[in-house]
Amino acid sequence: xxxxxxxxxxxxxxxxxxxxxxxxxxxxxxxxxxxxxxxxxxxxxxxxxxxxxxxxxxxxxxxxxxxxxxxxxxxxxxxxxxxxxxxxxxxxxxxxxxxxxxxxxxxxxxxxxxxxxxxxxxxxxxxxxxxxxxxxxxxxxxxxxxxxxxxxxxxxxxxxxxxxxxxxxxxxxxxxxxxxxxxxxxxxxxxxxxxxxxxxxxxxxxxxxxxxxxxxxxxxxxxxxxxxxxxxxxxxxxxxxxxxxxxxxxxxxxxxxxxxxxxxxx
Amino acid sequence: xxxxxxxxxxxxxxxxxxxxxxxxxxxxxxxxxxxxxxxxxxxxxxxxxxxxxxxxxxxxxxxxxxxxxxxxxxxxxxxxxxxxxxxxxxxxxxxxxxxxxxxxxxxxxxxxxxxxxxxxxxxxxxxxxxxxxxxxxxxxxxxxxxxxxxxxxxxxxxxxxxxxxxxxxxxxxxxxxxxxxxxxxxxxxxxxxxxxxxxxxxxxxxxxxxxxxxxxxxxxxxxxxxxxxxxx
Numbered sequence: 001x002x003x004x005x006x007x008x009x010x011x012x013x014x015x016x017x018x019x020x021x022x023x024x025x026x027x028x029x030x031x032x033x034x035x036x037x038x039x040x041x042x043x044x045x046x047x048x049x050x051x052x053x054x055x056x057x058x059x060x061x062x063x064x065x066x067x068x069x070x071x072x073x074x075x076x077x078x079x080x081x082x083x084x085x086x087x088x089x090x091x092x093x094x095x096x097x098x099x100x101x102x103x104x105x106x107x108x109x110x111x112x113x114x115x116x117x118x119x120x121x122x123x124x125x126x127x128x129x130x131x132x133x134x135x136x137x138x139x140x141x142x143x144x145x146x147x148x149x150x151x152x153x154x155x156x157x158x159x160x161x162x163x164x165x166x167x168x169x170x171x172x173x174x175x176x177x178x179x180x181x182x183x184x185x186x187x188x189x190x191x192x193x194x195x196x197x198x199x200x201x202x203x204x205x206x207x208x209x210x211x212x213x214x215x216x217x218x219x220x221x222x223x224x225x226x227x228x229x230x231x232x233x234x235x236x237x238x239x240x241x242x243x244x245x246x247x248x249x250x251x252x253x254x255x256x257x258x259x260x261x262x263x264x265x266x
Numbered sequence: 267x268x269x270x271x272x273x274x275x276x277x278x279x280x281x282x283x284x285x286x287x288x289x290x291x292x293x294x295x296x297x298x299x300x301x302x303x304x305x306x307x308x309x310x311x312x313x314x315x316x317x318x319x320x321x322x323x324x325x326x327x328x329x330x331x332x333x334x335x336x337x338x339x340x341x342x343x344x345x346x347x348x349x350x351x352x353x354x355x356x357x358x359x360x361x362x363x364x365x366x367x368x369x370x371x372x373x374x375x376x377x378x379x380x381x382x383x384x385x386x387x388x389x390x391x392x393x394x395x396x397x398x399x400x401x402x403x404x405x406x407x408x409x410x411x412x413x414x415x416x417x418x419x420x421x422x423x424x425x426x427x428x429x430x431x432x433x434x435x436x437x438x439x440x441x442x443x444x445x446x447x448x449x450x451x452x453x454x455x456x457x458x459x460x461x462x463x464x465x466x467x468x469x470x471x472x473x474x475x476x477x478x479x480x481x482x483x484x485x486x487x488x489x490x491x492x493x494x495x496x497x498x
Binding site for chain 2: 040108125127
């Protein structure tokens with residue numbers, strides 16, 4: 001590298017920052033970078049990198065491995081070894097992420113007596129959003145998540161699992177996160193509605209969706225990954241999967257994993 | 267509103283909506299009712315009050331254990347931590363909420379005890395009663411802290427069982443005379459309240475409260491350390 005070359009290292013993985021960067025050498029960070037990550041029984045020296053803007057559908061053997069990986073990335077589970085960098089922030093502490101990472105787990109995590117509006121306002125308040133900006137984002141998230149006006153002031157438990165999941169999804173969107181981690185989200189919704197919602201998050205946001213049925217989300221995804229034996233068995237784009245004449249199913253990813261040399265895997 | 271205040275408000279509302287606050291307050295109301303409605307001498311009154319407050323302290327510890335464990339299990343703790351609430355802040359907010367709720371009930375029961383004692387012969391000494399009564403707040407804080415520690419590391423039923431065994435077992439052993447009160451941090455405060463005439467020295471009262479506060483600090487410290495490591 002010549003001394004007169006200007007190198008900018010961008011601390012954030014925000015796609016906007018990369019797209020607006022001046023014409024200089026830019027050290028392009030990954031949205032998510034894991035190296036030799038180990039945690040619990042299901043992650044064993046797992047390594048992979050995802051570029052900003054990737055929409056990844058994650059399949060895992062067993063399913064709990066995918067859940068565990070997302071919870072580690074969200075900072076809810078401490079890894080026993082390895083290095084994790086998410087949205088430009090290194091370390092497992094979720095509380096330092098400044099709202100740049102949002103996680104929607106299998107349990108919505110919202111108290112049943114809360115209304116969607118209360119949950120959204122609490123989410124905005126915890127992110128220190130100014131009042132006017134918070135209301136704007138809440139309105140946008142409500143519209144994107146498809147929460148009916150009549151449901152906004154209704155306790156979440158009275159709307160059943162569907163309202164709880166839509167509310168959790170909307171709260172995740174309020175923070176306008178750079179990285180969105182979704183663990184079997186919206187399972188209570190019809191497949192068509194689920195596909196619509198999962199196609200919504202910003203075009204340049206990095207999204208990982210863990211699913212036991214990756215084929216249902218293939219139309220919304222740009223990449224697919226299979227976790228097996230605690231490591232990445234396959235990580236590919238949907239285009240490459242199609243070129244290999246393999247379906248975006250669990251079996252298709254497993255077949256691709258069988259074709260790849262061991263060094264190519266994480 | 268700060269994060270701690272937001273979590274405290276949420277915790278209080280969850281305790282109310284889940285009826286756990288009701289259970290806690292009923293425990294203290296039962297103590298007050300027993301004191302106020304049953305005719306007794308001063309000695310009997312103080313004995314019942316001490317046993318009743320010890321029982322209500324156990325209830326406070328069980329509510330704390332169950333609350334923390336259930337919030338973890340249902341993903342609500344993770345939901346908040348994922349929204350930039352530091353783990354330490356979360357734990358502190360819940361401790362303040364639980365302790366404040368128990369404090370209200372505890373002070374009310376002591377007030378009812380004083381009013382009932384003011385009609386007996388001989389009458390209660392206000393200063394000695396107030397000092398002994400205030401000292402019993404310290405084991406209540408220690409019990410809540412130990413309950414939270416159990417809720418941090420164990421699932422809900424396990425946390426309940428562990429708290430019942432440790433806190434309930436210790437208090438029961440002291441009340442039954444199996445274990446000297448001085449060996450259980452804070453239990454001495456209940457013993458002093460039960461027998462004000464024999465243990466009127468302020469030094470003994472302060473020592474009992476001090477040991478209980480040390481136990482509370484240790485319990486909270488361990489809970490904080492564990493909370494940094496447990497999956498949410």
